[in-house]
Amino acid sequence: MNSKQPDNADAGKLREIARKAREASYKLAALNTGGKNRLLRELAGLLEQKTPEICAANAVDMREAEDAGLSGAMLDRLLLTPERLAAIAGGVRHVADLEDPVGRVPDGRDLDCGLRLFRRCVPLGVVAAIYEARPNVTVDISALCLKTGNAAILRGGGETGHTNRVLAGIIRQVLLRNELPAEAVQSLTDPGRAQLEALLRLDADVDVLILRGGAAMQKFCREHSRIPVICGGIGLCHIFVDKSARQDLALPVLANAKLQRPGVCNSMETVLIHADIAAEFIPKMLAYMGSRGASFHPDAGAQAYFPADCPYPVRPLAESELEREWLTPDMNVIVTPDLDGALWHIRRHGSGHSDSILTENMETAERFIREVDSAAVYVNSSTRFTDGAEFGLGAEVAISTQKLHARGPMALEALTTYKWIAHGDYTVRK
C-alpha cells in the first residue's frame, strides 16, 4: 500500500461517511436540551439492558488480544465487566445531567449602526476522534458529542473491534428510535493505515479531529491531517523539588505522582532536584520511593548521589528516554543547579501537560508558574489532578496539550464554537 495515496475505494467510502455525518449534524444541532438528555438516558438504559451482548463481544476481543500477546495493562483497559458497564451507563446519565453549553450567549451589544449583535454558542458540527483500545471511550465521546449536538466519527483501537461494533449498534438503535439519522455516530472498525490516511483528508466535512493515544500516531496525524487537530494525553510531567521544599512532605507527593497510577498521562516521569539538597534528599527519596516499587534512571549528575549498593533497580538514563512516557514505576532523576535549569529542562523536554514545583519560596513559585508553558502548573501538589472530573468540569473528552481552542482537560464547552448573529432593519454600512 502506498503511504501517500490511500486507495480510492477507502477514500470514497470515508468521504461518504463524512458527508452523511455532516447531514446528520444539522439534525442534531436542531435538537433542544431536553431532547438530547432523553436520548442520553435511553442510551444508558439500553447499555444496561444489553450487558450480556456487549460482554460477549468483549470476550471475543479479549480472547484475540490474549492470543496476540497484549500486556496485562492493555488487557485491563480492554476488559468490560457488568460492573464497568454499569459505571459507563452511569457516566452517560451524568452527561445528561450536565448543563448544555449550546445556546448560551456569552456576549452581545447594540452597535451604533443599528445592528443588534450577539454571539451564540453552537456545536462544532462533525467531530472525529482517534483513540486507544478502550471501549468505554466509545460511549464517553458519543455521549459528549450527542450532548453538544455534534455528529461523531469514531476510530477506536483495532483490538476493541467486536465490542465497538456492538456499542455502535446500540447507539444507532437509540438514534433511530428517536427519528434521528443513524449516521450521527459512526464507528470505523477497519484498523488499516489506508483508512486512517483517508480520514485525515476529510477536512471538507469534519470540523475537528481529537487525538488520544500513542505519541507516534499523534505525530503522524499532526503532520498529515488537513483537519484541525487537538492533541491530548501525552504526559511528560515533571516535579521540581526546590531547595526550600519541605522534604518530608515532598516524598509522599512524589510517590503519589509516580506510583499511584503509573499508566496514566498525568503521572510523573521525571523528578528534578535542586543541587543544594541533592546529597540530603536523594538517599531519602531512594528509600521512600524504592521501597514502594520505583525504578530509578539517574542522569550523569544525579548518579553521583546514588550509593553503589543501592538496593533498588537503577539504570543510567539514556538521552532518548528523556521524552519517553514510562507508564510504569520507572522515573528519571535529574539534578539541576537552580530554578533556571529546571525551567530549561521542562521547556526542552516536557509535553506541555502538567508540571509541579515543591517549594516554600513564593517568589520561586511565581516564576515557575509564569515561565512553565504547560496546560497545568502546580505549586506544592502532585500532578495527578489534571483531569476533567478532578477539576470539577463534570466530563472530559481529552486532555489537550496544545494551546489553540482548548488547553488541559477539555469538557463539553470544548466541543462547541460560536457564531456571530446580527439583526438589523435593512441596515447598510456607512
Place this chain on the structure above:
Amino acid sequence: MNSKQPDNADAGKLREIARKAREASYKLAALNTGGKNRLLRELAGLLEQKTPEICAANAVDMREAEDAGLSGAMLDRLLLTPERLAAIAGGVRHVADLEDPVGRVPDGRDLDCGLRLFRRCVPLGVVAAIYEARPNVTVDISALCLKTGNAAILRGGGETGHTNRVLAGIIRQVLLRNELPAEAVQSLTDPGRAQLEALLRLDADVDVLILRGGAAMQKFCREHSRIPVICGGIGLCHIFVDKSARQDLALPVLANAKLQRPGVCNSMETVLIHADIAAEFIPKMLAYMGSRGASFHPDAGAQAYFPADCPYPVRPLAESELEREWLTPDMNVIVTPDLDGALWHIRRHGSGHSDSILTENMETAERFIREVDSAAVYVNSSTRFTDGAEFGLGAEVAISTQKLHARGPMALEALTTYKWIAHGDYTVRK
C-alpha cells in the same frame, strides 16, 4: 526545487529564527501591561518620525510593482503615504489603549482535595502570520502581538519587501531600546516557496500560523502545515432575498453588500432569490444594481427572468465561478425554490464567512440563523459589517472562517490561551 523537501540551508535558518522567537517570547510574556503600552507608544512615535525613510522604501516597492504590471487595486493596497502612515501610527496607539487580556482570570474554584485552582489568560507564545502585500498589516500584527506578549514571525507579500524591511528595522530599534530581544518580531522577506515550506514545519517553536490572503495559498498551507493554522478572510458571502422581503429596502442592502467596496472579504458574491418573487424582483434589481455598475452572472434558472435586451453586462454563470471570490462589481444571481434551496446552496458553496437573509418572516429568519453554518449570520442587513472595528472589538488580527479557537473577527483575546494554575499544600490525589 523539490516541493517535498525544502533545502537544508533554508530549513536550518528558519529553525534558528523560530528558536530565537521562542526565547524572545519568554521575555515578552514577562512584561506587564504598562511596559507593553509604553513600547507601543514609542513605536507609534518612531513610525511618524521615520515617515520619509518608510515612504522612500515604499516608493521602490511601488516602482517594482508597476514594472511587474500589478493591478490598480493591488498597487493601492501597497501604497504608503504620510497620511496613511499617520493612520497606522494612530492604530498602534489605539492598540496601546485597549484592555490587555493577558493576566485575566476567567474562572477559578477551590477543589475538595484542597487545591486552589484557577485559569489565567497567557500569551500563545510564538505567532506566525502569512499575509497579502499590504505593509500596514506588518505594523498591525506586530502591535497586536506585542500587546499580548507574543513573539511574531511575519511573512508579508513579496511585493512589500523593501517597505517591510524598513518597518521591521524600526520595530527592532524600539525593542532594543527597551532591552528586549530584537527577535521578538522577525520579518521574512525571501518570497521563495522553499522558505514557505520550511516555515510550515516549525511546529516545535511556533504555536499558531495565521493565514490571510489568497485561497490557493491558504489551501496549500492547510494541507502542508504542521503548525495549527487559523484561516481567514476568504469571503464567499451570500444574501438570500426571501419572498417576504421588503423589496424596496432590499435593493440598497444588495448595493451596499456588493458595490460599496467590492475588493474586501465581507462583500457579497451571490444573491439568492426566492422563486416566488423572481419575476418581480429581478428586473428591479437589474435596474438598481446595473445603473450602479454591477455585472451579472445568472445561473440557468435566473436567466429566464433576464430581459433579452438587458442594458447591463450579463454573462451566464459557470459552475466553477460559484466558489470564486469576485472582488469586483460582478455578482452571481441564483433563483432558489425556497429557504431549503438557499440553505443547501450556502452550505455547499459558502466559505463560512458572512451570510444574510432579507425577510419579514421571523420563523424563516430563525431557521436561517440556526442552519447557516457561518462565522456571521445576518437578518435584514448587509454583510459588510463583519469586521473587528465594526463589531466593537477594537482591533482585528484576521477574520477566521474556521471553527476552532476563534471564529469571525479575531481580536486580542484570540492571540491568547490560558493555563490552569493550582496551589496546594503538598497535596496528593486520593
